[in-house]
Amino acid sequence: MKTFDEIIPAIKEVLAEKRAELVALNGHRLIINRDLNGYVRILADESLDGDINIQSIVDAIKIKLEGRVPDVMPVLYDDSETIEQSIRQNPHFEIEGYPQVMVVDRTLFESDANKRTDTVATSVPRIVFYSIKGGVGRSTALSAAAWSFAEMGKRVLVLDMDLESPGITSSLLSTERMPMYGIADWLVEDLTDNGNAVIDNIMSLSDLSINGEIWVAPAHGKNVGEYVEKLGRAWMPKVASFEQRTPWYERLNLLIADLEERIHPDVLLIDSRAGIDEISIACLTCLQADTLLLFAMDSAQTWNGYQILFDYWRQHSMASDIREHLQVVGALIPETGRTEYLSNLWEHSWKLFAEKLYDEIPSGANDADAFNFDISDSSAPHAPWLINWNRGFNAQYNHSDIFKQEAIVSLIKSTFNDFVTSLKDVIQWK
Numbered sequence: 001m002k003t004f005d006e007i008i009p010a011i012k013e014v015l016a017e018k019r020a021e022l023v024a025l026n027g028h029r030l031i032i033n034r035d036l037n038g039y040v041r042i043l044a045d046e047s048l049d050g051d052i053n054i055q056s057i058v059d060a061i062k063i064k065l066e067g068r069v070p071d072v073m074p075v076l077y078d079d080s081e082t083i084e085q086s087i088r089q090n091p092h093f094e095i096e097g098y099p100q101v102m103v104v105d106r107t108l109f110e111s112d113a114n115k116r117t118d119t120v121a122t123s124v125p126r127i128v129f130y131s132i133k134g135g136v137g138r139s140t141a142l143s144a145a146a147w148s149f150a151e152m153g154k155r156v157l158v159l160d161m162d163l164e165s166p167g168i169t170s171s172l173l174s175t176e177r178m179p180m181y182g183i184a185d186w187l188v189e190d191l192t193d194n195g196n197a198v199i200d201n202i203m204s205l206s207d208l209s210i211n212g213e214i215w216v217a218p219a220h221g222k223n224v225g226e227y228v229e230k231l232g233r234a235w236m237p238k239v240a241s242f243e244q245r246t247p248w249y250e251r252l253n254l255l256i257a258d259l260e261e262r263i264h265p266d267v268l269l270i271d272s273r274a275g276i277d278e279i280s281i282a283c284l285t286c287l288q289a290d291t292l293l294l295f296a297m298d299s300a301q302t303w304n305g306y307q308i309l310f311d312y313w314r315q316h317s318m319a320s321d322i323r324e325h326l327q328v329v330g331a332l333i334p335e336t337g338r339t340e341y342l343s344n345l346w347e348h349s350w351k352l353f354a355e356k357l358y359d360e361i362p363s364g365a366n367d368a369d370a371f372n373f374d375i376s377d378s379s380a381p382h383a384p385w386l387i388n389w390n391r392g393f394n395a396q397y398n399h400s401d402i403f404k405q406e407a408i409v410s411l412i413k414s415t416f417n418d419f420v421t422s423l424k425d426v427i428q429w430k
């Protein structure tokens with residue numbers, strides 16, 4: 001029985017066997033399409049359809065793949081625009097050493113994780129708060145940052161993109177202040193071009209806004225409605241025709257532009273979906289954010305998760321672009337055994353970055369342009385910003401009036417002061 005994981009190694013083997021013949025493709029591309037079920041199909045430009053020489057090479061590759069991967073569909077010769085479009089719209093990557101062979105993946109929500117196009121939004125600094133696991137204090141850190149920026153007089157826009165596990169809203173908005181709708185409603189209404197029905201009622205001003213303003217667009221509104229049913233649709237692409245498909249993150253970017261136009265924030269804080277899947281990865285890569293905060297506790301689960309994420313970015317040739325935007329945040333640093341814990345956290349973080357994302361510098365080489373950091377370099381992406389676990393917190397403080405109680409304000413300030421200061425430094429308010 002062949003499995004999904006055997007597809008790429010099998011393709012590499014077959015290409016190596018056919019390396020000499022591939023030259024005859026003469027710059028034409030071969031696409032290896034992996035469909036939603038994991039079936040493989042070779043696509044080639046229709047102009048090659050009548051070329052017996054090339055056809056025999058393509059057929060030979062197909063025949064060699066058969067038996068080595070789960071199933072191979074008949075070769076499809078398609079027009080070049082359709083082929084280019086399927087590359088543009090889906091996650092894709094080149095097989096190393098074979099620039100003329102591209103793997104295209106069909107995934108459920110068409111979240112093209114390769115798409116770090118316009119890289120960074122020019123309008124407003126965008127910060128994504130991400131973690132492999134929930135319960136690491138990520139939403140609380142975001143609330144603390146929002147509150148602190150507002151105290152400086154800034155206008156802050158907070159988006160709860162953790163639709164499957166909404167959290168940020170409860171600490172920033174009282175029940176009375178919740179808007180009628182949330183981001184999930186807009187994503188669903190937009191699918192039928194009906195976003196205008198909810199757009200005026202999907203954000204509210206937090207009553208924690210001191211000096212500045214904290215605007216919050218929650219995952220769902222006061223009118224929760226059929227939330228599970230809405231979540232089953234929120235991430236879908238909007239399909240006007242077969243050619244015209246707008247994936248959810250492009251739709252969301254349009255929503256963000258609209259919300260920014262309405263309130264002119266100084267900064268946008270995005271609470272991402274946690275874990276590793278195409279939605280959470282797209283929250284990191286497709287929302288034009290400058291700073292991607294990777295919350296981490298020192299556990300095997302955390303580092304395994306980040307390893308999968310970094311490998312994915314490497315496979316998709318995104319590592320060198322994305323690495324400059326990453327910053328590890330050491331979450332919930334324990335009180336006991338602190339020194340040893342920190343030293344492990346720091347070392348595990350460095351090891352992973354060094355192995356997966358930093359450039360290797362051969363000994364004796366000039367390293368001026370290399371993206372590489374010593375383990376002890378505190379300005380490096382792997383060097384964790386620290387947030388201490390504090391016994392003063394418990395679930396009951398997870399309400400929107402927390403910042404109104406003096407004792408809690410000083411607890412939050414002391415817990416998040418270093419974190420917020422580091423964040424202010426990277427934002428570099430103009």
Ligand SMILES: Nc1ncnc2c1ncn2[C@@H]1O[C@H](COP(=O)(O)OP(=O)(O)O)[C@@H](O)[C@H]1O
Binds near residue numbers: 131332391415
């Ligand atoms: N620094 C901290 N020390 C102790 N408990 C914390 C800290 N930050 C958050 N918490 C608590 O941990 C729980 C999870 O926090 P939350 O911010 O919702 O995590 P996440 O967004 O990562 O799921 C909450 O009950 C919160 O009050």
Ligand SMILES: [Mg+2]
Binds near residue numbers: 139
């Ligand atoms: Mg959360």
